[in-house]
Amino acid sequence: MYQAMANLGFAAESTYRRPPPLQGTGKGSVLVLGAGLAGLVAAYELGKAGYKVQVLEYNTRAGGRNWTLRGGDEYTELGGHKQTCQFDKGLYFNPGPWRIPYHHTGVLDYCHQFGVQLESFVQVNHNAYMHSPDYAGGKPMRQRELVADWHGGIAELLAKASGKGALDDMATKEDREILLESLRQFGGLDNQFRYVMGSASSEHRGYAKEPGGGPDGKPGFSKPVGISEILNSRLWKQLGMSSLYEYQTTLMQPVGGMDAIGKAFVRELGPQAITYNSKVTAIAQDDHGVTVTYEDTTRPGQAKQAKADWCVCTIPLSILSQIPIQVSAEKAAAISAVPYMSSAKVGLQFKRRFWETDERIYGGISTTDLPIGMIGYPTHGIGSAKGVLLGAYAFFMEAYEFTALDPATRVAKAVEYGAQLHPQYKKEFENGISVAWHRVPSTLGCFGWWTDEAREKHYANLCSLDGRIVLAGEHASYLPAWQEGAILSSLAAIGQLHRKAVAGGKA
Amino acid sequence: MKRAAVFAMLVVAAGTAAAQNNDAAFLSQKDAAHVTGEQLFTHICQGCHMPDAKGAVGAGHYPALAANAKLASAAYPIVMVMNGRGGMPAFSMILNDQQAADVVNYVRTHFGNHYTDAVTAEQVKAFRPPAPKPEDAR
Structure with a gap:
């Protein structure tokens, strides 16, 4: 699983350069669908350029997959299982993105602009373990x-x-x-x-x-x-990932949790910019503008409408492919052509940081052929009393299987398997929480799973401005799953939109 | 590329002693030849379609397989399992023809579905698409 994940990133340096402000003054209005990083970038940049921006977001929070769980947070997955995070104060877990490579300059630049404090994220730890139940009687190396x-x-x-x-x-x-x-x-x-x-x-x-x-x-x-x-x-297979470009030193993380980035955007946008609990049900356009039909999920059954001159739609394709949208047949085909990769994570709180005190593992990742795939050790809080480990990060088959379990069983399984690497688990475990991305109501999957054939046939159609509608998100990038992909796709999308808008809608 | 190997794990009963355990929650390589349609449902399908096969609704939805009239034609679930559609991934790389037939037969005879025309591996074979080349194969 680990090696498979290793190959998901693409070794192309981000094309990001700090963009000049959108040239010329934007006139008119833009509806942004989705308040993940792609939507937040679009709202922020278009607002700065002079457009009137309204953001519709399905969740009760912004950030999308830029998300951090802390003690007291509640999360209900598809199927109805509700988890309440039991972590102690100050501890957290990033169920989505958790690291930023030094060359993801789009993410880093917004962090710098907004004063999001970053710290080092240890990816490669020479003292972490490589483990297979089939090697040396399961003794990790x-x-x-x-x-x-x-x-x-x-x-x-x-x-x-x-x-x-x-x-x-x-x-x-x-x-x-x-x-x-x-x-x-x-x-x-x-x-x-x-x-x-x-x-x-x-x-x-x-x-x-x-x-x-x-x-x-x-x-x-x-x-x-x-x-x-x-x-x-075969343990050498587990070394593949850390030598790849995306995982080379230095990686970073926001201090206190990845959601600091989404929260910084929300602060910049102001309180009125985002309408939460908005479930989009139809997207229509004509020569004059875009009409989006949505439902306030706290008052179901009542269709509402929002209108604007333009629309930046960042809804994941797993969902957008189910929503009637007035675009060309080619774009509609592209929207339906990208299935979503599965993954599942489990966060586990322990009463003492035995990986540090007993085993001298300070941050980094141990990998295993067990269903949990890996164990991630927090880089932050070294030397403090308690800690939260990433107790499982599964892809492909094991992700399907983790997803098919109820949340409590996922946590129990992560503890059971992790104990094969760290026997201390049994005594020190306190509580845990799990996120299986195909059960996340706002995404129905982890990220767009492209093939070479699908890219060839559909990528250009997916990314093109279609009348007054343009799509953005990691699915519209060559950096699938990465926050950088969401940001770069959004900047490309609003560039297209703005050029057409300043040309009087004719481009 | 590990994924192909992993997917092949279910398809091919690899002879290694890769047995993780006898854990009912995770299918083991050594048991690949004995995986049943019911096990494939509980290990894969129910992640999205839910244990009661009634689907789920969020910002989008997962369709119910329970009492689903679209299952009347066996070709429909076979095509969905082998090719995927929309957010649903193709499982042609994970499942061999017999396994795809088994899981389709399981769904078509449970959850309020009572279709008696069981499909065979031979019928599934006709729907198997050429192996895709996911980008992570690089």
């Missing part, structure tokens, strides 16, 4: 040891191959000599180009007895695991 033994074994094999002349027709003699030198550095090989127990390997994989002070300070070297065992363990 430290990432540091796995990386060292994997690299060391590969380096030794390559050095031997070179020594036997296997590279002679592929590299010059000089290059082969430099290669050997670099393999020694890369793999922690000794001066015979062997990966064996000793100072060179222990400098990579750590020591059996830590270097200390005083008479007994001499370190004890650790014993590498042989390359055959490492390869057959």
